[in-house]
Amino acid sequence: MTVSEAPGAVVLELAGIDKRFGALHANAHIDLSLREGEVLALLGENGAGKTTLMNILFGHYVADGGEVRVAGAQGLEPLPGGSPAAALAAGIGMVHQHFTLAENLSGFENIVLGTEPVLRLWRRAAQARERVEQTMAESGLAVDLDAPVERLSVGEKQRVEILKALYRRVRVLVLDEPTAVLTPQEAEGLFAVLRRLTSRGLAVIFISHKLNEVLAISGRIAVLRAGRKVGEVAAREADRRLLAELMVGREVPAGTRAEQASGAPVLQLSSVDAGTDTSRALREATLAVHAGEIVGVAGVSGNGQAALAALVAGLEAPAAGEMRLFGEPVRRHSPRAFVARAIARIPEDRHRDGIVGSMSVAENLVIEDVRHRDYQRAGFLRFGAVRRRAEAAIRDYDVRCPGPDAPARLLSGGNMQKLILARVLARGPRLILANQPSRGLDVGAQADVHRRLLAARAAGAAVLLISEDLDELLQLSDRVLVMHRGRVTDAGPTAQLDRARVGLLMAGHGDAAPG
Amino acid sequence: MIALEPRQRLAWHQPLLASAGAGVAALLLVAIPIASAGVPLGEAYRLMAAGAFGSVFALSETLTRATPLMLTGLAAAVAFRAKLWNIGGEGQLYAGALAAVAVGSGALAGPAPLLVALVLLAGALAGALVMLGPAWLKMRFGADEVVTTLLLNFVIILFVQMMLEGPLQDPMGLGWPQSPPIVDEAALPPLLARTRLHAGLYVALAAALAVWVLLNRTVLGFEMRAVGENQAAARFAGIAITRTMLVTALISGALAGLAGVGEVAGLKGYLTADLSPGFGYAGIVVAMLAGLSPLGVVVAAVFIAGVFVGADSMSRATGVSNYLADLVVATALLCVLIGGFLTRFRVRLAARAGG
Numbered sequence: 101m102t103v104s105e106a107p108g109a110v111v112l113e114l115a116g117i118d119k120r121f122g123a124l125h126a127n128a129h130i131d132l133s134l135r136e137g138e139v140l141a142l143l144g145e146n147g148a149g150k151t152t153l154m155n156i157l158f159g160h161y162v163a164d165g166g167e168v169r170v171a172g173a174q175g176l177e178p179l180p181g182g183s184p185a186a187a188l189a190a191g192i193g194m195v196h197q198h199f200t201l202a203e204n205l206s207g208f209e210n211i212v213l214g215t216e217p218v219l220r221l222w223r224r225a226a227q228a229r230e231r232v233e234q235t236m237a238e239s240g241l242a243v244d245l246d247a248p249v250e251r252l253s254v255g256e257k258q259r260v261e262i263l264k265a266l267y268r269r270v271r272v273l274v275l276d277e278p279t280a281v282l283t284p285q286e287a288e289g290l291f292a293v294l295r296r297l298t299s300r301g302l303a304v305i306f307i308s309h310k311l312n313e314v315l316a317i318s319g320r321i322a323v324l325r326a327g328r329k330v331g332e333v334a335a336r337e338a339d340r341r342l343l344a345e346l347m348v349g350r351e352v353p354a355g356t357r358a359e360q361a362s363g364a365p366v367l368q369l370s371s372v373d374a375g376t377d378t379s380r381a382l383r384e385a386t387l388a389v390h391a392g393e394i395v396g397v398a399g400v401s402g403n404g405q406a407a408l409a410a411l412v413a414g415l416e417a418p419a420a421g422e423m424r425l426f427g428e429p430v431r432r433h434s435p436r437a438f439v440a441r442a443i444a445r446i447p448e449d450r451h452r453d454g455i456v457g458s459m460s461v462a463e464n465l466v467i468e469d470v471r472h473r474d475y476q477r478a479g480f481l482r483f484g485a486v487r488r489r490a491e492a493a494i495r496d497y498d499v500r501c502p503g504p505d506a507p508a509r510l511l512s513g514g515n516m517q518k519l520i521l522a523r524v525l526a527r528g529p530r531l532i533l534a535n536q537p538s539r540g541l542d543v544g545a546q547a548d549v550h551r552r553l554l555a556a557r558a559a560g561a562a563v564l565l566i567s568e569d570l571d572e573l574l575q576l577s578d579r580v581l582v583m584h585r586g587r588v589t590d591a592g593p594t595a596q597l598d599r600a601r602v603g604l605l606m607a608g609h610g611d612a613a614p615g
Numbered sequence: 616m617i618a619l620e621p622r623q624r625l626a627w628h629q630p631l632l633a634s635a636g637a638g639v640a641a642l643l644l645v646a647i648p649i650a651s652a653g654v655p656l657g658e659a660y661r662l663m664a665a666g667a668f669g670s671v672f673a674l675s676e677t678l679t680r681a682t683p684l685m686l687t688g689l690a691a692a693v694a695f696r697a698k699l700w701n702i703g704g705e706g707q708l709y710a711g712a713l714a715a716v717a718v719g720s721g722a723l724a725g726p727a728p729l730l731v732a733l734v735l736l737a738g739a740l741a742g743a744l745v746m747l748g749p750a751w752l753k754m755r756f757g758a759d760e761v762v763t764t765l766l767l768n769f770v771i772i773l774f775v776q777m778m779l780e781g782p783l784q785d786p787m788g789l790g791w792p793q794s795p796p797i798v799d800e801a802a803l804p805p806l807l808a809r810t811r812l813h814a815g816l817y818v819a820l821a822a823a824l825a826v827w828v829l830l831n832r833t834v835l836g837f838e839m840r841a842v843g844e845n846q847a848a849a850r851f852a853g854i855a856i857t858r859t860m861l862v863t864a865l866i867s868g869a870l871a872g873l874a875g876v877g878e879v880a881g882l883k884g885y886l887t888a889d890l891s892p893g894f895g896y897a898g899i900v901v902a903m904l905a906g907l908s909p910l911g912v913v914v915a916a917v918f919i920a921g922v923f924v925g926a927d928s929m930s931r932a933t934g935v936s937n938y939l940a941d942l943v944v945a946t947a948l949l950c951v952l953i954g955g956f957l958t959r960f961r962v963r964l965a966a967r968a969g970g
Contacts, residue, residue: 435851468852468853476834480832480834481832
C-alpha cells in the first residue's frame with residue numbers, strides 16, 4: 101500500500117522552525133524534510149502545531165526562528181518568510197479542509213482563476229483549457245469542468261482544488277484533513293490519485309489525525325505533540341498503537357464492547373419525515389434502537405443526520421410518520437419533555453448548542469435541570485446543591501477547569517465534552533443521542549467518550565450514535581444504519597459488516613450491494 | 616498590521632476599568648468644545664464638579680436626576696442581558712407617568728401608603744403593557760424589537776399629548792396641555808427639606824437590588840442570562856425561549872414605567888409632554904456604562920446625572936451651552952463601546968515582513 105520507497109532529491113526543508121504565541125510554544129524547533137515523490141504524513145492532535153507549521157510554510161506567519169528552504173537552481177534556497185506569494189512561486193500548493201472555491205463559477209474558471217491577466221482571459225482560454233485537460237488526464241482527476249462548482253459533489257470539489265494546485269505546477273502539495281468529507285470509496289480514489297501523482301515526482305504533505313489513513317497512504321510519518329516533533333517513523337515500521345501513543349504521549353486504553361443481549365425498543369421511528377430544508381430532510385425513516393445496544397448512523401455529513409438528531413433531541417416534531425419512545429407515541433416534542441423522560445442528548449456542535457460560554461461550569465452542568473426541585477426552591481437557585489453537583493461532576497468526569505465558577509468557554513474541546521457528558525449521563529439516561537460525540541477531540545478524550553458510551557450501554561441505555569468516523573462507528577456500534585439523501589438503510593449487525601458495503605450505501609448505491 | 620486577539624480571561628476589574636475609563640475619556644474629550652468656546656478648561660471642570668457634587672443641594676439635584684436614570688438604566692440592562700433590545704424606555708416611561716396621573720390625580724381616594732402603592736403598580740403595569748406589543752410581534756413574526764420599541768416611543772408620546780389636550784387635561788390648568796396634579800396621598804414623599812429629592816430614589820435603589828437578586832439568585836434570571844448569552848444552547852437545554860423573552864420584556868417595561876411614576880408622583884406633581892428630557896434613551900447609556908450590571912447601573916446613573924446637573928450649572932456660570940451634557944453622554948456611549956471592545960480583545964501592532 102505504501103508509495104515508492106525510492107524518493108528523489110529533497111524539495112523542501114524546514115529547519116529549526118520555532119514559533120511562540122505569548123506563553124504558548126506552538127512550534128519548538130521543528131525539522132522536516134520532504135523528497136520528490138514521497139507522501140509525508142503530519143500527524144498530531146488538535147493544537148499540536150500542525151496548522152501553525154503549515155501557516156509558516158505558506159508565509160501566513162513569520163517564524164521566530166529557523167528557515168524554510170526550497171529546491172532551486174542552486175540547490176536548496178531559503179524561502180523569504182511571511183510571503184504567501186513567494187511560497188506560491190516556489191511551487192508550494194495547499195488544499196484546505198474548507199474549500200476556497202467560487203461556487204458560482206465553473207470548475208474550469210476556478211482552476212485558471214488568478215493565473216491569467218484579467219483582461220486577456222478570453223484570448224488565452226483555449227490554451228488554458230488545453231492545459232487543464234492535459235493536467236486532468238495526467239493526474240487521473242476527472243471532473244465536469246463546465247458545471248458550476250456549487251453543483252459538484254464534495255469529492256469533485258476537492259478534485260477541482262487539487263487540479264487548481266497542479267495547474268499552478270506545484271512541486272509540493274499540502275492536503276489538510278482531505279478525507280474528512282469523503283466516503284471511504286472517495287478516499288480510496290483520492291489515494292489512487294496521490295500515488296499516481298507521487299510516481300511522477302510530486303511531493304505531498306498529508307495532514308491527518310486518522311491513523312488508518314496515514315498508515316495506508318504515507319511513506320514517512322512525522323508526529324507532532326505540543327509543538328514538538330516527537331517522532332518520525334517509516335510507515336511500514338509503524339502501527340496504530342505506536343502512532344496513538346506518540347500522539348498522546350501515553351498508552352491509550354481502548355474501550356471494548358462486550359456481547360450483550362438487547363432489550364425492549366426504546367426509540368422507534370416508522371416512515372418519519374422531518375426537517376424543512378428539503379435537501380437535508382429526513383425521508384420515510386424507519387429505525388429502532390433497543391435498550392442495551394448502540395446503533396451507529398453512518399453517512400457523509402448533510403444527508404439528513406441533522407434532521408434525525410433534531411428529532412431525537414426533541415427540537416423538532418415529525419412532519420409525517422410516527423415516533424415512539426419507550427413503546428409509546430410521543431405526545432410532547434420539546435427538549436424539556438425529552439430531558440424529563442431520561443433522554444440524554446449530546447449535541448453535534450458543542451459550542452453552539454452545548455455550552456453557554458460565559459456562564460460558569462457549574463451553571464452549565466445544571467442548565468437542563470435548573471427547574472428541578474433539587475436545584476431551586478420557590479424560584480431561587482439552591483447554590484449549595486448546584487455547587488455539590490458541579491464538584492462531583494468535575495471529580496467523576498475529570499473535567500479539567502479552574503473551578504466550578506470558571507466560565508465554561510475557558511475549557512478545551514475535550515473538557516467541554518466531558519462537561520456535557522457529566523450533565524447528561526449523571527441521571528442514568530435510558531436513551532442517549534450522541535451526535536458526533538468525539539469530533540475534534542484528541543485521542544485520549546475520544547477514548548474517554550467511548551468508554552462512557554459503552555458503560556451506559558452496559559447499564560442498559562439505548563444509544564443512537566451519529567458519526568462521520570467509520571472507525572468509531574465500527575468500534576462502538578452493535579448495528580449500523582447508513583443515511584443517504586435523508587433515507588435510512590440498515591446495514592446490519594457490525595459483526596457481519598462489510599466496510600465496502602457501508603461505503604456504497606453512503607454513496608447512495610443501496611441497490612448495488614448484495615443482500 | 617493590526618491584529619486582534621480575543622482575551623481568554625478577564626480579571627474582575629477589567630470591565631470596571633473599561634467603564635470608568637469610558638466615563639473619564641468622555642469628560643476629557645469635551646475639553647475640545649469647551650476650549651473652542653473660549654472658556655478656561657480648569658475653571659469649566661471645577662464648575663461642573665461643584666455643580667454636580669459640591670454641596671448638599673448640588674448632590675440632591677444630582678440624585679434627583681439619577682432616580683429616573685437608574686430605573687430606565689435597569690430597564691435597558693435587564694432586557695439587554697437577555698439580548699432583547701428594548702430601545703423604548705422613553706415611551707414606557709411616559710406610559711407609566713400617564714397611568715400614574717390617571718390613578719393618582721383624584722380618580723381614587725385612600726390612605727397614602729395604599730395610594731402610593733397603587734400608583735407605582737399602575738405605572739409598572741402600563742410600562743409592561745407597552746412591551747407586550749413589540750414582544751408579541753417579535754415572537755410571532757420575528758419583527759425586530761429595536762424598530763418596534765423605538766417607533767412606539769413616538770406613538771406613546773403623541774398619545775400622551777392627545778390625552779393632555781383631551782380627557783386628562785387639567786380643568787384648572789388655564790388651557791395648558793397638562794394633567795391635573797397628583798393628590799397628596801398618592802405623591803412620593805420628599806426625602807430632604809428644601810430639596811427636590813423624593814422617595815422615588817428608594818424605589819430605584821430597591822429595584823436595582825431586586826434586579827440583582829433576580830439575575831443572580833433566581834431560576835428566571837439564570838434562564839434570562841442563558842437565553843441572552845447563547846440562545847441555541849438555551850433552547851437545546853430545554854429553556855422556554857419565548858416565555859423567558861416575554862417575562863424579560865414585561866420586567867423591562869415595568870422598570871421604565873416606574874421611572875415615569877417617580878417623575879410625576881415624586882418630582883413634577885403633574886404630567887406634561889416634556890416630562891422627560893430623554894431619560895429613556897440616556898438609560899441605555901447608563902446600562903452600557905454599567906456593563907449591564909444592576910448595581911453598576913446605580914453608579915452609572917449618578918455619574919450621568921452628575922454630568923447633566925454639572926453641565927447645567929457650568930453653563931449658567933460661563934455661557935457654554937448645556938448641550939455639552941448631551942455631548943458627554945453620547946461620547947460616553949461611544950467610549951464604553953470602544954472600552955468594551957478593548958476588554959474583549961487584545962490589540963497588537965504586529966510588524967509583518969514582506970506584507
